[in-house]
Amino acid sequence: MKAIIKKYLKINNYDKKQNDFENLFLSHPNYPSLFAITDTLDMLSIENVAAKVPKEQFPELPNSFLAVFNDDITLVTKQNNEIAVEKEKEGKKKVSTDDFLNKWNGVVIAIEQGVKLERKRLSLFKSKYVLLVLILFSLFVIKMEQMNGLISIFNFGIILIGVLISVLIVDEKLNTLDGAISKICSFSEKTSCDSVIKSKNAKITKWLDFSDLPILFFSVSALLIVIDESNLKLINFLSVLSLPIILYSIWLQQSKLKKWCVLCLGISSLLIIQAALFFIVNQPLTWNLLSITNVLLVMVPIWFFWKPILFKRVELQKKNIELIKFKRNYTVFKSLQKEIVNEQRLKALTKVEIGNKNASVNLTLILSPSCSFCHTAFENGLELVNSSLNKVRLTVFFNLNPDNKDNPYLSIVESILQINENMPEKIVEAISDWHIKKMSLEDWKEKWEQKKKDSNIVQIIREQYEWCSDNNFNYTPVKLLNSKLFPGEYDIEEVKYFISELEEELQPILV
Structure with missing residues (x-):
């Protein structure tokens, strides 16, 4: 719901108040009610109105507004003879005016148009994903000049993409995944990264689950390739060994959870490609135990040291919201x-x-x-x-x-x-x-x-x-x-x- 409301704020030139809205809204004692929305808008000094409007007056409503449509808060945009309705989980779809009016209960929330400010160029380093992509791309370009053959370059590119997707999986686990990637994860009723990644079946041990495996495998692989290109064959061999885990993951999503994780399928696809390269590329398999041991001794402790800090931070944020909600209780x-x-x-x-x-x-x-x-x-x-x-x-x-x-x-x-x-x-x-x-x-x-x-x-x-x-x-x-x-x-x-x-x-x- 909050993403839909934040988008509505952006449409009406309240970009700078989006984060303030989210913090105040989530900590509101009546979250996620209509009153919580309007009261939060009041706190931000945004003129707003919430009312039940007769359906005959629909043509008089602004081009965009929030409405209760199918018992859910929906961003409504009027476009010629069609209505675009957007929900947080289902995304945007177009419906006819008659269909909208039949499923709309007449309740709307509208805000006064804000002053449009001149947009400043945002620093690329504002987004952690953009920064990560830049780092990975730079690493790819630097290493590409030192590698022999297109297949090796392609293989290294696959590994770096795996690092990126692994970070997205961790973010989904932490509830910090947002924007376009979040929409991709829930673009249909049968897709939900959240349901799969946070499933109890994804736990391997008390301290290890399936979301740890991609970040460990691809980060270790990337570092091994940086050290020595000859490790590619070993990494492809390990990808072959991961095939049973991939099959289990697909079975779990299809038969037990009945939800597909787009990010998990992405990781599985990369591993299958790497496994295929093991059989395609005619290259001797070498075991550089010293470099493997050194990389594992660096990467594994770093991850399992950093992981509880990340999760503790998210947990503290949730507790902080609950405490603020308690403090904001008028009683x-x-x-x-x-x-x-x-x-x-x-x-x-x-x-x-x-x-x-x-x-x-x-x-x-x-x-x-x-x-x-x-x-x-x-x-x-x-x-x-x-x-x-x-x-x-x-x-x-x-x-x-x-x-x-x-x-x-x-x-x-x-x-x-x-x-x-x-x-x-x-x-x-x-x-x-x-x-x-x-x-x-x-x-x-x-x-x-x-x-x-x-x-x-x-x-x-x-x-x-x-x-x-x-x-x-x-x-x-x-x-x-x-x-x-x-x-x-x-x-x-x-x-x-x-x-x-x-x-x-x-x-x-x-x-």
């Missing part, structure tokens, strides 16, 4: 919030308000100009407001003793509150200059200090200070969310996970 978040003293008095305090004043989600920050952690808190709070599509407002006040005239930062708070009264359109810039740009005290006062201050400014600071004392807030920053203490286990940017639930909770209940 957990809400249970960690604490009540404050005198909530009504808090609402009556004069404060700085930033963003949509009618937003139902209110993040309150209690700051001090001398607190370095307050710089980060304000910056994160302002970023949340700017990215929340007017769904969050930021409220700021200060915890500062107005009777301490020796505090050099007192004049900053007095000036900020005065600016809030006289020039509210400048308040964000004034606070940002201090907390985000971190201007020096002298520079900030030169730019923003208010020479004339209203008599009520000191009283406002006193009321804020006293309210903080009543709640034993003798530290800054203090973070409140909708008048409840923000859990210390969460960061401000994580509020975006709960905006929908917070809005829903504050909706009036109609009786």
Whole structure:
């Protein structure tokens, strides 16, 4: 499902948000529901709508959208009189408009077209597969000049292709295979690399399975050829010995699993070609035991040292997603919030308000100009407001003793509150200059200090200070969310996970 949605994002010029979408979507507590999709789009500030549309209004829908088709999330593209429907496992196919309308339940998800950015040339080394192909091709070209005869060159090419396919098999085992190769693995109902490679029948021992054999065989073979071309005959002989394993693999796929692994068939084909070359090429079979032993002593330990690290990394990623999913559970978040003293008095305090004043989600920050952690808190709070599509407002006040005239930062708070009264359109810039740009005290006062201050400014600071004392807030920053203490286990940017639930909770209940 995620691949289909990522493709839809790309169509609408949200290429840079594809990876962010995947991480947020997979860790959503309601994954893989429609709500998880729309909520994740909201978190990424992508305007979207999910609705049930009357089938008569189908012509009015955009040229591409997501739909529930045959009870599955499908990417739909309108093309003249035909409809292209694409599912993650089944790929793309064309259906008639009538056939689509009969199997469509009317539910669509559509997003607003993003701004098309000028495409930059991607570095070839961005893709590990492209990098691997370049390395193997370079090795082939270098070695080709030293080899005798086209058959030897062809044989070496077969081995390098085997290395590439072996890496793809390992990636499939690790669940990291993506893109065109992944589609090839599942281009029909009878093909599934995943089902075959991860089958229990693919296990040989506790520490060895069939996915290990290709990477070991072809990597060892490649290194042996690099060392000495005469090892080709030996490798072809070993390919002959692998024929029973190939037959077992084919029987397993056809009779037991009833699924074909395209990558496995590719490896089998290469081994059969190499086995045939053993009988075709008239060359003496030599056993260079020293080079064979040296290569095995290098490659086997490297693989079995690196393999658990790769699998552990994937396992940790899965656990991390589960932990994030738990952390993003609103019930957990809400249970960690604490009540404050005198909530009504808090609402009556004069404060700085930033963003949509009618937003139902209110993040309150209690700051001090001398607190370095307050710089980060304000910056994160302002970023949340700017990215929340007017769904969050930021409220700021200060915890500062107005009777301490020796505090050099007192004049900053007095000036900020005065600016809030006289020039509210400048308040964000004034606070940002201090907390985000971190201007020096002298520079900030030169730019923003208010020479004339209203008599009520000191009283406002006193009321804020006293309210903080009543709640034993003798530290800054203090973070409140909708008048409840923000859990210390969460960061401000994580509020975006709960905006929908917070809005829903504050909706009036109609009786």
